[in-house]
Amino acid sequence: MNKQVKEPIRKKWIWIGLLIIVMGNVPWYFSDSMVEPYILGFPFWAFFIFAFSVVLCAYLSWICLTQWKIVEDEEEVEK
């Protein structure tokens, strides 16, 4: 049971992953000409930024659900 304790701050990979997604989510790496081609109505660069935004939502939601478990078992037992 003890091994199941999970605290996000102690898992380095979570934060490295977050940093990578955030870096991808700000359009510093596009050159000025990357407005075209349009993808689904988005300018080329903005499409990628939007995609990264969705990834960011999914990633954080998933981390909350799977990488965070400190007192849950005890609380569930108390119920």
Added chain:
Amino acid sequence: MGELTFAGIDGIVILTVFAIIMLVIGYYSGRGEKNIHESLSGYYLASGNLGIVALFFTLFATQYSGNTIVGYAPSAYRTGFSWLQSISFMTIIIGVYLLFAPRLYVIAKKRNFITPTDWLQHRFNSKGVTLLAIFLMLWGLGNYLLEQLVAIGQAVSGMTGGTIPYQVAVIAFVLVMLAYEWMGGMKAVAFTDVMQGIVLLIGILAFVAGGVYLAGGSFGSITQFIAENEPAKIAVPSAEVNINWFSMLILVGLGASIYPHAVQRIYAAKSEKTLKKSFARMAWMPLLTTGLVFLVGIIGIKLFPGLEGNASEQLVGVMANEIATINPFFYWIMIIFFGGIVAAIVSTADSVLLSFSSLISNDVYGKFIKPDASEHRKVMVGKIIGIIAIFGLLWIAWNPPGTLYEIFVLKFELLVQVFPAFVLGLYWKRLNSKPVFWGMVLGAIVAGLLTFTGHKTVYGIHGGIIGLTLNFIVCVGGSLLSSASLKRDPVLEEDLNAVYIKA
């Protein structure tokens, strides 16, 4: 908000219905629960017993205010696609919560914390740190509340086409809010948030549907229009915009997660499971709110080209007028949408007020003026000072400042200075009170000075972030330099080790 001539009497009817629903919810939240008025935890934290539905909606409705729509759509309109940042900066808040909420939840439950200050007092046991933190938090909350009060008036008078004047609108909704909050405390706030959050979501979805319909249905044709007429709005952002974007992520992420009312929602969760599930859902909400609002702004560029400055601030109102003329269905949906905006503002204001009162009850009065007073009395003092503060702020609100966005940044600048003490203190035993105090002081002064001298950003970086960097340096450097590190405090030692011992 513009002259919403389409609404008038119908708007008044919807607003009245909403107000009555809020009062009924408030009444039933407080009825038969003696605990609510007799204990700080009962009144301010719903006895730490909020289940998944109430917790999720109160997180949602508190974080997303009417401004998120009324203020952000014009931002998207003016800046174009680079306003996609509004999705990321609202999402990153959940990432910052993950830095501290899991552990804070455990300690807060164990030690029965009421306010964020309880944690700081417990951790640093320093009058200076406690007082300064209270001051910064009250300042931030006060400003935030002021902004909501200004917004309520603009929204209501806009919606009713001026039939209800600005000042009457504010007073009416403030009274409704005060009444249900008085009756049910956090429980009333959270339960009304469920209703307010649902109305807001329905409203946004309908608004976007109407906007897309008006614009001809194809997103591609909108982008095409922008490319031909205002290419700057689809261009790849410049380096300064990108730096500002990063800065915004840090400022909003750290600031919004550390808001006293946000922290208190961690305390109010029924269980860890409830809390993490709520956060997991919250992580998706930016797409449904700021994401759709972004879309509204972009659609607006095609529908109403050429609006500038103040005229662009009216975008949502102007657009709602157009959508309402499509057919009777959309007419009513738009009225509900505006009611939703008012509900969203009220749902944010009530939470901020409750948190403001709790800081007065538990921290100012309970820690410094009369620690031995009964909890009933402490709750009472908080309620009454809260009401006085509201009317003080209303007095200021009669002269609303320029655009909403500017005040929004100002409140974060100071509040965010509490972050190092709050979060670093959870994990780093060596961090001690003196550097924390001076870090906060210097950070707040730098942030305040930069803002007041008109340097809200330097090379795109917000003044609050520059202050915060200095704050962190002082905290860490000072703590490393001071010879005596952690005073052996067995209770604190136990708390900070709690998670490790378990593992």
